[in-house]
Every structure is written in C-alpha cells, then in structure tokens.
Amino acid sequence: MPDKDYNRLYRQIPPVDEVLNKPALASLAQEVPRTLILSAVREAAAQLRDEIKSGKLVLPSGIEPRDFLTVEMVNRTTTLAVRGNSPNLRRVLNLTGVVLHTNLGRAVLSNNARLAINQAASGYSNLELDLQTGKRGSRYAPVEGLLTTLTGAEAALVVNNNAAAVLLALGTLAKGHEVIVSRGQLVEIGGSFRIPEVMAQSGARLVEVGATNKTHPYDYQNAITNETALLLHVHTSNYRIVGFTRETNIAELVAIGREFNLPVMSDLGSGSLVNTGKLDLPVEPTVQEVVGDGADVVTFSGDKLLGGPQAGIIVGKRKYLDRMKKNQLTRALRIDKFTVSALEATLREYLNPAEARHNVPTLAMLAARRNELAPVADRLCEKLTTAAGEQAQFSIMEIDSAVGGGALPTADLPSLAVAVLPRSLTVTQLAARLRDTEPAVLGRLQDDALLLDVRTLQPTEEDPLVQVLAQTLAGGAIG
Numbered sequence: 286m287p288d289k290d291y292n293r294l295y296r297q298i299p300p301v302d303e304v305l306n307k308p309a310l311a312s313l314a315q316e317v318p319r320t321l322i323l324s325a326v327r328e329a330a331a332q333l334r335d336e337i338k339s340g341k342l343v344l345p346s347g348i349e350p351r352d353f354l355t356v357e358m359v360n361r362t363t364t365l366a367v368r369g370n371s372p373n374l375r376r377v378l379n380l381t382g383v384v385l386h387t388n389l390g391r392a393v394l395s396n397n398a399r400l401a402i403n404q405a406a407s408g409y410s411n412l413e414l415d416l417q418t419g420k421r422g423s424r425y426a427p428v429e430g431l432l433t434t435l436t437g438a439e440a441a442l443v444v445n446n447n448a449a450a451v452l453l454a455l456g457t458l459a460k461g462h463e464v465i466v467s468r469g470q471l472v473e474i475g476g477s478f479r480i481p482e483v484m485a486q487s488g489a490r491l492v493e494v495g496a497t498n499k500t501h502p503y504d505y506q507n508a509i510t511n512e513t514a515l516l517l518h519v520h521t522s523n524y525r526i527v528g529f530t531r532e533t534n535i536a537e538l539v540a541i542g543r544e545f546n547l548p549v550m551s552d553l554g555s556g557s558l559v560n561t562g563k564l565d566l567p568v569e570p571t572v573q574e575v576v577g578d579g580a581d582v583v584t585f586s587g588d589k590l591l592g593g594p595q596a597g598i599i600v601g602k603r604k605y606l607d608r609m610k611k612n613q614l615t616r617a618l619r620i621d622k623f624t625v626s627a628l629e630a631t632l633r634e635y636l637n638p639a640e641a642r643h644n645v646p647t648l649a650m651l652a653a654r655r656n657e658l659a660p661v662a663d664r665l666c667e668k669l670t671t672a673a674g675e676q677a678q679f680s681i682m683e684i685d686s687a688v689g690g691g692a693l694p695t696a697d698l699p700s701l702a703v704a705v706l707p708r709s710l711t712v713t714q715l716a717a718r719l720r721d722t723e724p725a726v727l728g729r730l731q732d733d734a735l736l737l738d739v740r741t742l743q744p745t746e747e748d749p750l751v752q753v754l755a756q757t758l759a760g761g762a763i764g
C-alpha cells in the first residue's frame with residue numbers, strides 16, 4: 286500500500302477516548318483496572334497500524350472502514366485487557382509424562398511442603414531467630430540438621446539452585462587455582478549450565494584430563510601441580526557414554542585426593558536420597574553413598590529427584606562448608622523462607638523412606654507401574670468419551686514416560702496415555718487451544734493424536750481435565 290493510503294487508513298482508527306467510551310469497554314472497567322484497559326487500547330491501535338502497514342489487515346466490504354476499525358478496536362482491547370488481567374503464571378495440567386519438566390516448574394511438592402509454604406507465607410516465623418536464646422539464628426538451621434542426619438555429612442548449606450551451589454563451591458575452594466575434571470564430564474545442563482562456563486565464572490581454572498570415553502586415575506595424578514586446588518567429579522546426569530568406557534569413580538578420586546592432600550567435590554546433579562533401583566529405575570549413586578565414599582563436598586538440586594523446592598544443596602566436610610558460609614556470594618545466593626519451609630518439610634518426608642515413596646509426588650509418579658496407572662487411564666478415557674465422545678475419539682495407548690530434569694536419561698517408564706483423535710479440529714489446533722485454557726493442558730503430539738500420559742496427572746486434576754477438554758472440543762472447528 287502506498288504511504289498516503291495507509292496514512293489515510295491510520296486516521297480512521299478511532300481515538301483512545303472514543304474507544305474507552307463504548308459501552309462494552311465501560312462495563313469492562315467494572316472488572317479490569319483502568320491502567321490495563323489503557324495499555325490494551327494502545328496495544329490494539331499499534332496492532333492495527335502494523336497490520337495496515339504490512340497489508341495483513343483485510344477490510345471487509347459492506348462496512349465503512351471507520352466502523353470496522355472501531356469494532357476491531359473494541360474487540361481487541363477487550364481481549365487484551367481480559368488477558369492482561371489474568372495471572373501470567375498459570376496452572377498447567379502436565380500430561381506429557383515428563384515427571385521433572387523444567388519448563389513446567391520441575392517437582393510437584395508434597396502436601397506437607399505445600400502446607401509449610403502456606404504457613405510461612407501467612408505470618409511471621411523464626412527464620413533467623415533462635416527461639417531458645419532469643420538471639421539471631423541461621424536461616425539454614427531448620428534444614429542443616431536434617432541434611433546431615435539424612436546424608437551422613439558433617440555439615441550442610443543450601444543456596445538458590447545447584448548451579449549456584451557449584452559456583453559457590455568452586456569460587457570458595459579454587460578461585461585463582463586449578464580444578465581437574467575429566468573430559469567426559471564437561472556437561473551442559475538445560476542449555477545454560479556448562480561446567481567450563483561455571484568454572485570460568487567462579488574464577489577457577491579448568492584442567493581437562495583424559496578422553497571423552499576414558500579417564501584413568503593416573504590422568505588425574507599426572508595433572509596435579511602446585512596450582513591444583515580441587516578434584517571435581519560431575520555426574521553426567523543427562524546423558525550416558527556407553528561401550529568402551531572407564532570413569533574414575535568417587536572412591537578412587539578420594540584416594541588420590543588423600544594422597545595429594547586435595548579436596549574432592551562431586552556435582553551429583555539430581556542427588557537422590559533413595560535407591561532409585563528400588564523404584565525400578567536405573568541405579569544412581571545416592572547422596573549418602575557419595576558422602577560415604579569420602580567426597581569432601583557434594584552438591585545436588587532440591588527440585589530434581591529429591592522432589593522439593595528449587596534449591597542447591599551442599600553437604601560435606603565442615604571445614605570446607607564453613608569457608609563457603611563465610612563467602613559473600615552466599616548472601617547473594619541465599620534462599621528465601623518459602624524454600625526453607627518447603628525443603629524442611631520435604632526432607633522430613635525422607636525420615637521415613639517407606640512413606641516418602643508415597644508422600645513425595647515425584648517419587649510416587651516415578652514409581653508408578655503401568656498396571657497401577659491402568660485404572661486412572663480407564664477412568665479418564667471413560668469420562669472423556671461420555672463428555673466429548675461426539676467431538677473426538679478416545680482410546681488407551683501404551684507409551685513410555687520420561688524422568689526429565691536431566692535425570693536418569695536412559696530410564697523409560699512404561700506408562701499409559703489416553704489418545705485423543707479430534708473429529709473436526711486438527712490435532713495441532715487442539716493442542717494450541719489447550720494451551721490457552723484455564724488451566725492450560727499440555728500433552729504429547731504423535732501423528733494425528735494428542736496423547737495424554739496419565740503418569741503426571743495429579744489426582745485432583747482429573748475432573749478439571751475432562752471439563753476443559755470437553756469444552757475445548759465443543760468449541761468447534763472455526764476460530
């Protein structure tokens with residue numbers, strides 16, 4: 286469109302005041318704050334100008350451009366204002382079968398952890414007050430004792446996440462010095478955590494040894510110099526090297542560390558407190574085992590296999606942990622009261638391991654066997670067929686779920702899904718609409734079906750899921 290043509294059309298966009306005075310928007314102002322309506326009206330105008338300029342806007346015949354643009358302004362403003370007035374962080378029903386889905390907030394907290402957060406939020410607490418002495422206390426006190434009891438370590442510290450834990454440990458123990466790591470362990474986690482980068486950030490110098498598939502004890506021994514401050518072992522949590530391999534394990538590294546008087550650190554990543562083999566999952570070393578092997582510092586996440594809040598947990602020898610506690614960085618990486626409360630409640634679940642398996646949702650979801658999921662899948666399939674059988678075909682399919690969160694990458698968890706085959710929508714349309722419902726629903730697309738893996742569906746979410754799906758499918762093919 287030539288410049289002056291679209292300038293002419295721009296001028297047909299009604300002014301803000303005129304739009305705001307339309308009855309539809311006047312009544313909207315009862316529910317939506319005025320600031321949000323104002324920014325919505327400006328955004329609507331900007332959208333229309335963009336679409337006029339790019340030629341995307343189609344003016345229908347039989348209506349004056351000005352009238353058409355007025356209707357568009359009112360409709361778009363309403364949509365944008367209503368959207369702006371609803372929470373941006375929304376509830377999502379996870380039917381992907383990925384138990385620790387980083388994009389969906391990782392671990393679902395236990396009942397007790399949720400209650401603890403609620404209590405911490407609803408009033409004051411002794412976060413940094415020792416109630417016995419009336420003096421200032423440590424915010425780590427509520428979790429430190431539990432962590433040492435559960436892991437057998439001398440001391441513990443908790444920071445914002447495991448990336449922060451690694452940064453703090455390296456920065457405290459090896460700043461300006463060398464850290465020896467196997468080439469097979471220079472991992473990248475989740476696109477933003479890379480051992481070489483974290484190392485550089487901490488001020489420690491990385492010394493790579495061995496080859497990708499094999500690193501022998503003598504590789505570490507030969508690389509040790511006066512500059513060496515730490516031997517680091519990184520759990521290759523999100524991939525496996527198979528075949529012709531040799532890893533120097535923690536116990537071997539500890540032996541070398543003792544010989545050369547150097548601390549050994551293990552970045553465990555997930556850091557399970559229970560034997561994953563007992564949940565029918567691939568066996569991972571537990572935190573207790575790594576501590577028992579003599580590692581001086583062990584770091585792991587709070588919201589991976591532990592099933593707690595986002596946190597980076599550091600356990601190990603007191604002399605190293607004390608140095609970390611004094612590091613200024615600890616203040617910057619400190620956890621808030623919600624994390625303290627949820628982590629304490631989560632750790633308390635582990636005092637009774639047999640119960641933890643049922644009470645910690647992450648463990649319960651990971652441990653669920655296909656035959657245990659069958660009643661859920663059957664019931665869901667039946668409810669959906671009753672509610673929306675005319676709009677879609679529902680059937681049960683065997684699939685594999687994943688642990689996620691970069692944990693246990695080789696585990697496949699035999700699971701069941703309800704496959705949804707919509708009749709008048711494409712499966713991509715259905716998936717897109719389900720991202721826009723309240724709560725949003727996320728499944729897995731496969732061929733012409735949307736697969737709803739029941740492993741990650743929470744017990745209270747069954748009916749909301751049926752309702753949202755039935756409504757969305759009934760919405761028809763247009764729009």
Ligand SMILES: *Cc1c(COP(=O)(O)O)cnc(C)c1O
Nearest residue numbers: 446447448474522553554555586
């Ligand atoms: C996940 C992971 C991290 C990062 O932990 P966050 O808690 O996500 O910060 C670091 N190291 C390893 C080995 C991991 O698996």
